[in-house]
Amino acid sequence: MKKALVGIIMGSDSDLPIMKQAADMLEDFDIPYEITIVSAHRTPERMFHYAKEAEERGLEVIIAGAGGAAHLPGMVASITPLPVIGVPVKTSSLSGLDSLLSIVQMPAGVPVATVAINNAKNAGLMAAEILGVKYPEIRQKIKEYKEGLRKMVEEKAQKLEESGAEKYLQSYMKKG
Numbered sequence: 658m659k660k661a662l663v664g665i666i667m668g669s670d671s672d673l674p675i676m677k678q679a680a681d682m683l684e685d686f687d688i689p690y691e692i693t694i695v696s697a698h699r700t701p702e703r704m705f706h707y708a709k710e711a712e713e714r715g716l717e718v719i720i721a722g723a724g725g726a727a728h729l730p731g732m733v734a735s736i737t738p739l740p741v742i743g744v745p746v747k748t749s750s751l752s753g754l755d756s757l758l759s760i761v762q763m764p765a766g767v768p769v770a771t772v773a774i775n776n777a778k779n780a781g782l783m784a785a786e787i788l789g790v791k792y793p794e795i796r797q798k799i800k801e802y803k804e805g806l807r808k809m810v811e812e813k814a815q816k817l818e819e820s821g822a823e824k825y826l827q828s829y830m831k832k833g
């Protein structure tokens with residue numbers, strides 16, 4: 658198996674349904690990754706060792722997801738020189754706003770690249786883009802991905818223009 662370039666960590670296994678989407682994205686780009694649970698609150702020593710050793714182990718980007726008082730991404734960023742992408746995981750009590758603010762409001766000097774609430778997919782994509790600076794084959798796949806997005810929207814626009822809003826909406830609603 659190829660050595661992991663991206664480390665995906667999350668505060669709890671309850672974050673896995675969301676964080677798995679980052680892993681799926683990396684798989685689409687053939688980027689080797691590892692995925693595990695690390696909590697700054699519940700396993701501070703494990704968090705410290707993970708962040709301290711990440712670079713030495715060959716990781717190049719870390720994606721960290723957490724909910725609520727989501728200190729994990731910021732704490733990891735304070736220890737490692739690697740770029741850290743934070744995923745605010747939606748909580749039941751405050752809809753993820755607490756997670757978002759905990760991750761995005763970092764003090765100057767310790768950035769965490771924060772994606773939207775629950776948008777682990779974008780975290781995977783951002784990790785791929787960061788790696789694309791160094792790996793031309795990944796950069797090429799990003800270009801193809803963007804081209805795919807462009808085509809998809811163009812096709813939808815054409816269909817909407819041809820069928821009119823009402824008919825388009827009917828088929829859109831049917832798709833669910």
Ligand SMILES: Nc1c(C(=O)O)ncn1[C@@H]1O[C@H](COP(=O)(O)O)[C@@H](O)[C@H]1O
Nearest residue numbers: 668669671696697698723724727728729
């Ligand atoms: N925010 C953190 C940290 C941390 O930041 O260290 N560790 C766990 N958690 C979060 O607590 C939430 C509830 O966890 P449980 O579902 O295990 O009770 C999760 O979203 C997790 O990311």
